Amino acid sequence: MSTSVMTGKKDPKVSKLAENIVGSEIIKIAAEINAKIKAGEKIYNLTIGDFNSKLFPIPAELKKEIIAAYTNDETNYPVAEGMPDLRQAVSTLLQTRGGLDYKPDQIVIAGGARPVIYAIFRTLVDAGDTVIFPVPSWNNNHYTYLNGAKAIEVETKLENNFMPTAAELKPHIQKATLIALCSPLNPTGTVFTKEALEEICDMVLAENHRRGDDAKPLYLMYDQIYWELTYGDTKHYDPVSLRPEMKDYTVYVDGISKSLSATGVRVGWSMGPKKIMDKMKSILTHIGAWAPKAEQVATGKYLSDLKQYETFLNDIRKQLNDRLVGFYKGFQDLKKAGFKVNAVAPQAALYLTVQFALHGQKTENGQILATTKDVTRYILDEAKVALVPFYAFGSAEDSSWYRLSVGTCKLEEVGIIIENLRTALKKLKN
Numbered sequence: 001m002s003t004s005v006m007t008g009k010k011d012p013k014v015s016k017l018a019e020n021i022v023g024s025e026i027i028k029i030a031a032e033i034n035a036k037i038k039a040g041e042k043i044y045n046l047t048i049g050d051f052n053s054k055l056f057p058i059p060a061e062l063k064k065e066i067i068a069a070y071t072n073d074e075t076n077y078p079v080a081e082g083m084p085d086l087r088q089a090v091s092t093l094l095q096t097r098g099g100l101d102y103k104p105d106q107i108v109i110a111g112g113a114r115p116v117i118y119a120i121f122r123t124l125v126d127a128g129d130t131v132i133f134p135v136p137s138w139n140n141n142h143y144t145y146l147n148g149a150k151a152i153e154v155e156t157k158l159e160n161n162f163m164p165t166a167a168e169l170k171p172h173i174q175k176a177t178l179i180a181l182c183s184p185l186n187p188t189g190t191v192f193t194k195e196a197l198e199e200i201c202d203m204v205l206a207e208n209h210r211r212g213d214d215a216k217p218l219y220l221m222y223d224q225i226y227w228e229l230t231y232g233d234t235k236h237y238d239p240v241s242l243r244p245e246m247k248d249y250t251v252y253v254d255g256i257s258k259s260l261s262a263t264g265v266r267v268g269w270s271m272g273p274k275k276i277m278d279k280m281k282s283i284l285t286h287i288g289a290w291a292p293k294a295e296q297v298a299t300g301k302y303l304s305d306l307k308q309y310e311t312f313l314n315d316i317r318k319q320l321n322d323r324l325v326g327f328y329k330g331f332q333d334l335k336k337a338g339f340k341v342n343a344v345a346p347q348a349a350l351y352l353t354v355q356f357a358l359h360g361q362k363t364e365n366g367q368i369l370a371t372t373k374d375v376t377r378y379i380l381d382e383a384k385v386a387l388v389p390f391y392a393f394g395s396a397e398d399s400s401w402y403r404l405s406v407g408t409c410k411l412e413e414v415g416i417i418i419e420n421l422r423t424a425l426k427k428l429k430n
Contacts, residue, residue, distance in 0.1 A: 025392035052408040056261040065298035078293040082109025086300035102271040112268040115289035119280040129177040134164035135394030161190035166199035182223035184348030187403035201243040226349040228259035323406035330418035382424035
């Protein structure tokens with residue numbers, strides 16, 4: 001047992017789950033960045049999967065409704081499964097904008113996407129069950145651990161824009177209870193093609209047909225929290241729209257966190273089979289993971305006017321896309337100049353997938369960049385640019401790919417950051 005340096009006493013005993021839980025790699029990276037910022041360095045922090053609320057405020061109409069709800073004393077407990085008007089507004093939104101038919105009693109509201117995902121795992125996955133998920137992906141490893149389940153991580157490929165394929169998943173499905181997918185994907189900002197998602201759906205349906213009615217099904221958790229943030233010709237696809245039979249096996253993760261730049265407002269939802277929603281409601285009730293009542297009332301009123309919702313989306317899409325395209329073009333210019341970098345064309349969300357294939361190169365003082373951590377630190381120290389390596393999302397530790405997030409970046413900073421990178425890259429030698 002470890003001993004506290006401060007007190008000389010042995011550390012208190014805790015549960016095995018708490019003792020062995022792994023902290024977030026992103027938080028570790030953030031600590032180093034924050035130390036530099038505190039020391040007075042100018043750091044361009046592109047690690048945060050969030051918005052600078054001064055650059056990307058929530059809709060003015062939503063803010064007014066939140067203030068009005070508090071003024072009207074909407075401060076007691078909300079309905080356990082979510083306020084009825086909000087669930088009706090979500091039902092209408094899904095039908096109108098996504099073509100998905102989910103009645104209010106098939107929708108559960110929670111305090112953002114995280115408790116929704118936790119409740120899905122707790123509802124569908126028993127200890128010892130197997131969960132399949134692609135890497136890189138966000139936090140599936142931690143939710144699997146918290147549930148005492150077995151993880152099968154499927155490493156994805158650049159040629160598929162780091163989205164998993166049915167062929168990659170299929171060898172593992174007979175032993176699995178849950179496949180956890182996300183599109184648009186955090187951390188890559190890429191999406192499923194229609195054909196790729198159809199193949200996965202057909203695979204899930206075939207497996208459930210093989211199992212029969214008496215066996216536990218193979219479920220699909222489909223996180224589409226970024227689905228309203230797609231750019232250009234990119235189109236979002238979901239399992240139930242492509243294969244209606246998937247409705248029995250699909251549980252969605254959704255909410256306003258990303259589409260309305262409202263990460264701190266904490267209103268998320270899930271939709272799926274009614275029995276599953278009822279059980280998720282019970283779990284969420286016991287842990288008190290409701291979205292605050294005032295925010296629920298306000299969000300229900302805001303989403304009842306889909307014209308103002310569309311107006312806001314058009315604006316935020318343009319702002320995010322301008323930044324993503326700016327960075328993409330900048331990386332392509334660096335690549336054409338002979339630097340060992342690359343980027344995947346932006347499709348969705350607030351992320352760009354970028355590459356620094358700098359392993360083995362030498363710095364001016366002769367240090368060899370032997371590991372991805374060395375490369376990450378060099379980019380931070382020399383270019384003053386902070387990025388999250390894909391290994392923080394479960395990829396191999398020697399992966400040269402990174403997540404670049406634009407939610408806290410000013411448009412005029414894009415060119416400055418590219419030039420900082422150019423200067424830093426020029427200093428390296430093979």
